[in-house]
Amino acid sequence: MDLLTRDDVLELVKTRAIFCISLYMPAHRVGPQGQAMAKEDLIRWKNLLRKAEEQLRAAGHQARDIDPILEPARALTGDGFYWRNQSDGLAAFLAPGVFRTFRVPMRFDELVVAGLNFHVKPLLALLEAEVRFYILALSQNSVRLVEATRDGASEVDHPAPRTLQEALRFDDPEKQTQYHTALSQGTAARAPIMFHGQGVGVDDSKDRVLRFCQEVDRKLTPVLRQASAPLVLSAVESVAVEYRAANTYPHLLEQIVPGNPELFSPKELRERAWPVVEPVMLRERNVAAARYHEWRDTARATHDLEEALSAATDGRVEVLFVPVGREVWGVFDDVDRKVVRHDALEPGDEDLLNLAALRTLATSGIVYSAPPDKMPDEDPIAALLRY
Numbered sequence: 001m002d003l004l005t006r007d008d009v010l011e012l013v014k015t016r017a018i019f020c021i022s023l024y025m026p027a028h029r030v031g032p033q034g035q036a037m038a039k040e041d042l043i044r045w046k047n048l049l050r051k052a053e054e055q056l057r058a059a060g061h062q063a064r065d066i067d068p069i070l071e072p073a074r075a076l077t078g079d080g081f082y083w084r085n086q087s088d089g090l091a092a093f094l095a096p097g098v099f100r101t102f103r104v105p106m107r108f109d110e111l112v113v114a115g116l117n118f119h120v121k122p123l124l125a126l127l128e129a130e131v132r133f134y135i136l137a138l139s140q141n142s143v144r145l146v147e148a149t150r151d152g153a154s155e156v157d158h159p160a161p162r163t164l165q166e167a168l169r170f171d172d173p174e175k176q177t178q179y180h181t182a183l184s185q186g187t188a189a190r191a192p193i194m195f196h197g198q199g200v201g202v203d204d205s206k207d208r209v210l211r212f213c214q215e216v217d218r219k220l221t222p223v224l225r226q227a228s229a230p231l232v233l234s235a236v237e238s239v240a241v242e243y244r245a246a247n248t249y250p251h252l253l254e255q256i257v258p259g260n261p262e263l264f265s266p267k268e269l270r271e272r273a274w275p276v277v278e279p280v281m282l283r284e285r286n287v288a289a290a291r292y293h294e295w296r297d298t299a300r301a302t303h304d305l306e307e308a309l310s311a312a313t314d315g316r317v318e319v320l321f322v323p324v325g326r327e328v329w330g331v332f333d334d335v336d337r338k339v340v341r342h343d344a345l346e347p348g349d350e351d352l353l354n355l356a357a358l359r360t361l362a363t364s365g366i367v368y369s370a371p372p373d374k375m376p377d378e379d380p381i382a383a384l385l386r387y
Helices: 006-014 034-058 063-078 121-127 173-183 202-224 237-246 266-281 283-295 305-313 352-362
Strands: 016-026 089-095 098-104 111-117 133-139 142-148 153-156 231-235 317-323 329-333 338-342 366-370 382-385
Touching: 006 098, 006 121, 006 352, 016 034, 016 063, 034 063, 034 089, 034 111, 063 089, 063 098, 098 121, 111 352, 121 352, 121 366, 133 202, 133 237, 133 266, 142 266, 153 266, 202 237, 231 237, 231 266, 283 317, 283 366, 283 382, 305 317, 305 338, 305 352, 305 382, 317 352, 329 352, 352 366
Parallel strands: 133 231, 317 366
Antiparallel strands: 016 089, 016 111, 089 098, 133 142, 142 153, 317 382, 329 338
16 A cells, blocks of 8 residues: 655645644445445445535635645545545645655554644554564565454555566567576466576576665665564565565564465455564663653653643653543634643644654654553653653
8 A cells, every 4th residue: 555654644744734634534445245235335435525625614724725725635536446445544734835644563543633733643553663564475476565453464665676576677689588488388476487508507596686676775775664563574585585684664573474475465464474473563662661661750741731841842851652542622822831621622623642742753752552542651742751
């Protein structure tokens, strides 16, 4: 689906406008009932757009201001292909000159927020190493990148070559002819590639696989570095050895998912990769949570929303914990550093937890989101302070 990176979120964090619209909804993957599911998602999308318009009108905005912002999202309702190619969740962001959508392997609750900032808090879990990871399903005949979470997986577009043949298409013409011959001698497409002729044998084949792996790494690593999530390799051992030698991505896990990855769907790859990645998933979060408990009653930590917002505004928050699926609506005054809370969303309100997350991210802090019962404190916010 869509590869969401930290840079994408930081770009959203920096956006401020007369109004920013954030939309979240659950979606359906294509299946036997794909057409009906696509129709259901489209109806949900139209309802979200209507709610966004209602929020903006309630805040005093006029149609002449609202319609140009919503137009790209409304135009998407006529794209049947788009709605037949969804993941578990869809997030969209609209502002003057901005329209971004992300189809991701995480199911969202329906949510519409219109304010001066984008509402990014539901996305934050996808940036955490313990929530999201990648699987590189690598064979000589297929290169797939799968984005996965604890609960879902989607294949994503990537810039790497799709096959060894594509990666080495500018190689020596004689060797390329031998390569094509090996593929066309009546063997199955997944059979190992054989090379024949003087000077061409096992060593040459191994060298070609290494160069293939180097090209895949060269194309993928700049993209993956933006996400900094663990990468699990799914490959036969002979290919895995060459990819390890070629790899420059620092978060590639040592253990692989063995076997021919062409045989497995994204869901099956996730199920096979989960035992590999699970032991490393919670390490950094647990260290941060332990530090919070150690410092909870000192000046280096706070669970007070007003204090945490003030510290985030000053760039003093090193690590922030916020609950996913919970909003605290209200207003924060940047001058007197006071919070006014409301029980429900009112015109001019924003989710104060989202605001704290935005300001923490903008000053290079780390934000962890978790279900309320997994927070390090009973309060809706917990922060470790730099000073």
